[in-house]
Structures are given as C-alpha cells and as structure tokens.
Amino acid sequence: MEPAMGMGLVALMGAAATVAGCSEDLESDIGSQSNPNSQVQLAAQVGYPHRIFNKAISGEPPSNAMYCAVGAGVAMMLMSESVMSASPLLAIAIGAFVAALLNGVFSTTAYLGRNASQTRFNQYVYLDVLRNQILSLMGHAYIATFCIVGLSYVLWEQTLIGHPFPFPVIALIWGLCVGAIGSSTGDVHYGAEREFQDFKFGSGLNAADSGNITRFAEAGVRSSMDNAWFCSKFGGPATGVAFGMVVFLDNWRSTAFAEVLNGWGAVLVGLVIVLALVIYNRQIETYARKKYGPYPEYAGDIEA
Amino acid sequence: MSVAAGGEAVSTETANQVDTKGIVVGLVGIYIAGIAADAGIPYLIFLAGIGAVFATKMGADAVRRVCSYGIGTGVPSIGMLALGMGLISAMFGLALGAIIGVPYVGPIVGLVVALVIGFIVGTLANKVIKLNIPVMERCLMEIAGAGVLVMTGLAVMIAGSMDFAVISEKVITTGYIAPVFILGALGILHPFNASLGPDETQDRTLVHAYSVGAIGMTIAGVCSIATINPIAGIISIVIGLAIWYANFMGFVRLVKRDAGAGYVGTGLLPPGAM
Numbered sequence: 001m002e003p004a005m006g007m008g009l010v011a012l013m014g015a016a017a018t019v020a021g022c023s024e025d026l027e028s029d030i031g032s033q034s035n036p037n038s039q040v041q042l043a044a045q046v047g048y049p050h051r052i053f054n055k056a057i058s059g060e061p062p063s064n065a066m067y068c069a070v071g072a073g074v075a076m077m078l079m080s081e082s083v084m085s086a087s088p089l090l091a092i093a094i095g096a097f098v099a100a101l102l103n104g105v106f107s108t109t110a111y112l113g114r115n116a117s118q119t120r121f122n123q124y125v126y127l128d129v130l131r132n133q134i135l136s137l138m139g140h141a142y143i144a145t146f147c148i149v150g151l152s153y154v155l156w157e158q159t160l161i162g163h164p165f166p167f168p169v170i171a172l173i174w175g176l177c178v179g180a181i182g183s184s185t186g187d188v189h190y191g192a193e194r195e196f197q198d199f200k201f202g203s204g205l206n207a208a209d210s211g212n213i214t215r216f217a218e219a220g221v222r223s224s225m226d227n228a229w230f231c232s233k234f235g236g237p238a239t240g241v242a243f244g245m246v247v248f249l250d251n252w253r254s255t256a257f258a259e260v261l262n263g264w265g266a267v268l269v270g271l272v273i274v275l276a277l278v279i280y281n282r283q284i285e286t287y288a289r290k291k292y293g294p295y296p297e298y299a300g301d302i303e304a
Numbered sequence: 305m306s307v308a309a310g311g312e313a314v315s316t317e318t319a320n321q322v323d324t325k326g327i328v329v330g331l332v333g334i335y336i337a338g339i340a341a342d343a344g345i346p347y348l349i350f351l352a353g354i355g356a357v358f359a360t361k362m363g364a365d366a367v368r369r370v371c372s373y374g375i376g377t378g379v380p381s382i383g384m385l386a387l388g389m390g391l392i393s394a395m396f397g398l399a400l401g402a403i404i405g406v407p408y409v410g411p412i413v414g415l416v417v418a419l420v421i422g423f424i425v426g427t428l429a430n431k432v433i434k435l436n437i438p439v440m441e442r443c444l445m446e447i448a449g450a451g452v453l454v455m456t457g458l459a460v461m462i463a464g465s466m467d468f469a470v471i472s473e474k475v476i477t478t479g480y481i482a483p484v485f486i487l488g489a490l491g492i493l494h495p496f497n498a499s500l501g502p503d504e505t506q507d508r509t510l511v512h513a514y515s516v517g518a519i520g521m522t523i524a525g526v527c528s529i530a531t532i533n534p535i536a537g538i539i540s541i542v543i544g545l546a547i548w549y550a551n552f553m554g555f556v557r558l559v560k561r562d563a564g565a566g567y568v569g570t571g572l573l574p575p576g577a578m
Binding site for chain 2: 010051057073098114124125167
C-alpha cells in the first residue's frame with residue numbers, strides 16, 4: 001500500500017473513532033450506565049425516587065461489544081457472496097440499525113425491570129421517561145456502532161489494511177475498547193463532576209450524598225436529557241478524543257513504523273507514546289492538586 | 305429476598321427444575337438439529353436455538369441465585385467467566401469428537417468438562433478465596449454448563465453441523481463466533497442485571513431470560529442465512545422473533561404486576577419524594 005493511502009486510512013479511522021467515542025459516551029450518559037449507575041440505582045433506596053433513565057446492560061464494555069459484534073455479523077452476512085454481495089456501506093448501515101434495535105430492546109427491559117424491582121422504595125415506572133429517552137439512546141448507539149463497524153471494516157478488508165482477525169471479532173474488540181474508554185473517561189464527568197460540582201475540591205464524598213445525582217437540574221427536576229446536555233460539553237468530546245487517539249496512535253505507529261528495525265520500530269514507538277502519556281498525566285494530576293487543594297482553612301484532622 | 309442485604313433467593317421454580325429443563329431441552333435440541341442437518345435437512349436447526357434459549361434460562365437462574373448474595377457489580381464478571389469456561393469446554397468437546405471420529409459426543413463431553421471446570425473454580429472461590437457463598441460451587445457449575453449449551457447450540461445453528469471442522473470453518477474463521485459469544489453472555493447476564501433490586505421476582509427474571517435467549521437465536525439465524533441456507537435461516541429468525549415477542553410482552557405484563565400503582569404514564573415524583 002502507498003504510504004499516503006495508509007496514512008489516509010489511519011486518519012479516517014481516527015475520525016470515525018472520535019465520533020464513535022463521543023456518541024457512545026452520550027448514549028451511556030442518557031441511560032445512566034456505568035459510573036453514575038450505582039448512584040442512580042441507590043438513589044431510591046436512600047430516599048430519592050427519581051425520573052432518570054436507569055439502565056445497565058451488563059456494563060458498558062460488554063454491551064457496546066454486543067452492538068458492534070452484531071452490527072458486524074449482520075453486515076458480514078449481507079456482504080457475503082452467497083447472500084447478496086451488498087456494498088459495504090449499505091451492509092454496515094443495516095448492521096448498525098439492527099444493533100440500534102437491540103439497544104432499544106435491552107434498554108427498555110433494563111429500565112422497566114430495574115424500576116419495578118424498587119417498588120418498595122416508592123420508585124415509579126414512568127412510561128414518558130422511557131418514550132422520551134429511548135429514541136435518543138438508539139440514535140446515539142446507531143452512530144457509535146456505525147463508526148466502529150466502519151473502522152473495523154477498514155482494518156479487516158484485505159485491499160485496505162488487511163488485519164488477520166475476522167471482521168466481527170475486530171468489531172467486538174473495538175466495541176469492548178470504546179465501552180471501557182467511555183466508562184472510564186466520559187462517565188466520570190457525569191458520575192462525579194455532575195453530581196459533586198457544588199462540593200469543594202478534596203472535601204471527600206459522603207455515601208449519603210449519592211442520591212443527589214437524580215435531584216435538581218438547572219431548572220426543575222433533573223432528567224436524562226439534562227445530563228446529555230451537560231455531558232455533551234465536556235465528557236462526550238473528551239471520550240471521543242480519547243478513543244480517537246487510541247485508534248489513531250495505535251494504527252499510526254503500526255502503519256508508519258512497520259518497516260523500521262524489522263517491526264520493532266512500531267513496538268518502540270508504542271513504548272515511547274505510553275511513557276509520554278504517563279508522564280503527562282502525572283503532571284496534570286500534581287498541577288491540579290497544587291492549584292486547587294488543600295483548603296486554606298484545613299487545619300489537620302478534627303478529633304471525633 | 306433482599307439483594308442489598310444478601311441471602312438465599314426466593315424461588316417459585318426450583319433450581320433442580322430449571323436445570324433439568326435447561327440440560328434436557330438444550331441437549332435434545334442440539335442433537336436433533338445437528339443429526340437432522342447432517343442427514344441433509346437443515347430446516348430443523350432452529351431446535352438448537354430453542355435448546356440455547358432454555359440453557360440461557362438455566363444460566364440466568366444460576367446468576368440470580370449466586371448474585372442474590374450481594375455480588376452486585378460482579379454480575380457481569382461472573383457471566384464473562386462463565387462464557388469463558390463455556391467457550392473452552394464447548395470447543396474442547398467438539399474438537400475431541402472430531403479427533404476420535406465421533407462428532408456426536410461433542411456437546412456431552414463439553415458439558416461434562418464445563419461442569420468439572422465450574423466445580424473447580426467454585427471450590428477455589430469458596431475454599432481458597434473464602435467467599436463462603438453456600439451455592440457457589442453449584443451455581444458456577446450451572447453457569448458453565450449453560451455457557452457450553454448456549455455456545456454449542458448457537459454454533460450448531462450457524463454451522464448446520466456438529467462436526468468440528470465445519471464449525472471451525474463457518475463459525476470461527478468467519479468470525480460469527482463474536483456475536484454468538486457476546487449474545488450468549490448477555491443472555492445469561494442481562495436478565496438478572498436488568499431486574500436488580502429488592503423487589504426482583506424469579507418469574508419476571510426467567511421470562512426475560514427466554515426473551516434475551518430468543519434474541520441470540522434470531523441473530524444466529526441471521527448469520528446462518530449466509531452459512532447454511534436462506535430458508536433455514538429465515539425459519540430460525542421467524543421462530544426466534546415469535547419467542548422473543550411472546551416473552552417480551554410477558555415481561556412487560558409482569559413489570560405491570562410488580563410495579564402495581566407505580567406503573568404510570570407520566571407524573572411528578574411520588575408525594576414526599578422532594
């Protein structure tokens with residue numbers, strides 16, 4: 001393959017991954033999956049019944065792996081010569097649509113089941129909450145699945161990058177990856193920042209405050225759409241950049257340095273990237289600690 | 305039953321009943337489908353899917369019993385563990401069948417291996433790590449056994465054969481193993497995870513397990529259009545969708561029953577909640 005073509009494909013995959021990461025994170029924020037889910041799940045038990053969409057589909061990595069694997073499986077079936085040799089773009093769109101339908105079914109059962117299991121805490125099943133959020137969940141899941149199945153296709157197709165793994169398995173791995181990144185990057189913005197934004201830095205988190213995440217929005221009772229609005233300002237794009245960087249840097253080093261030192265060049269560049277990120281992260285952490293904490297009035301531990 | 309406090313789950317259908325149905329229907333479905341497909345009748349492969357649906361229910365019930373001891377966020381982990389044990393055992397059984405030249409021993413060998421692995425892992429968890437959950441060994445055996453039957457059932461649906469060489473060519477090399485693996489895992493995990501809470505009821509969780517199992521069966525039917533025969537695939541899809549629809553509506557009915565007056569179209573938060 002021409003180097004320019006290879007770098008173009010790597011850039012395309014990075015762009016698709018950025019969109020997918022952002023969309024995946026907003027999907028999980030609307031559904032309160034992952035990081036904030038334990039707080040939403042506990043809210044009714046600590047006396048805060050709510051109108052937030054509460055879904056958990058076995059954790060974010062497995063659920064996104066399912067959407068992507070199913071999308072790729074359906075696309076592969078449509079593209080196979082024994083069926084209709086569909087064009088890849090059409091096949092991937094249909095596969096992502098099937099995955100979005102699965103997202104709708106799994107989200108519906110999770111919302112209905114979890115709220116019905118908390119009846120004794122006065123938690124209602126609100127059908128308008130279900131109707132209002134379900135299509136935006138499916139829409140975001142569609143975008144994320146389409147992008148990830150698309151980048152997996154670019155990675156797998158023999159005339160493009162030609163990865164040796166089968167197409168649905170590559171999609172499964174990238175689905176797991178985007179779920180893990182969304183869960184650890186973007187959802188923290190919702191689960192921690194959204195809930196504790198009025199608490200002082202370093203003041204510690206009281207378990208009794210857990211249910212607060214479901215209470216007041218900028219106006220009125222908080223709904224899942226408010227969370228999507230809030231998270232689309234930082235958490236979603238941050239997830240997109242994180243996942244886009246993972247896909248781009250990983251494929252960039254293995255494409256650009258494949259011939260250097262008989263393949264070891266790519267390994268060395270990977271090590272350098274990891275080391276640079278570790279050092280950079282540590283610097284951000286120490287900078288934040290110095291800048292925002294400890295409190296001026298902190299005067300040692302108070303005796304009980 | 306209290307999920308938060310932990311303790312033995314309340315059941316209307318005993319574990320022995322669920323296991324018997326899961327293993328018998330699972331194995332019978334897989335064998336009829338596999339033998340008929342080898343005899344040149346691929347239209348009965350949906351029976352392997354029905355076997356997988358019952359096996360999914362067996363796994364979901366085991367997850368429910370072991371997780372009622374307060375495992376919480378460990379629910380997905382335990383299901384992934386199960387499907388890992390299930391995948392290894394299923395492939396070992398089918399490969400052993402191919403090595404000794406009798407492919408039909410594959411599912412039974414896989415089931416036995418999974419039960420043994422499940423027992424070892426359960427004993428390690430209870431005796432070495434000292435989790436001290438009374439049902440741990442049995443539940444891990446059941447989950448691993450369910451994993452084998454689900455994986456084998458859906459793989460036979462896609463390959464249209466119990467021969468390891470055919471499964472390897474049509475399921476593993478093509479990559480259809482990925483949706484099979486993850487849908488099998490979510491079928492076992494999702495029913496209890498989606499009903500988590502102190503007012504969870506067994507009949508609701510198990511109806512949900514049938515419906516999620518039927519989704520796996522439907523997607524396996526979609527994949528089998530490319531690998532076996534479009535008509536056989538469409539029969540599987542239609543039957544899978546019918547099972548899904550019936551159980552999904554049953555699930556919604558049970559949600560209405562369990563939520564009682566709390567099942568509302570819209571409304572403010574309950575009185576006193578603010």
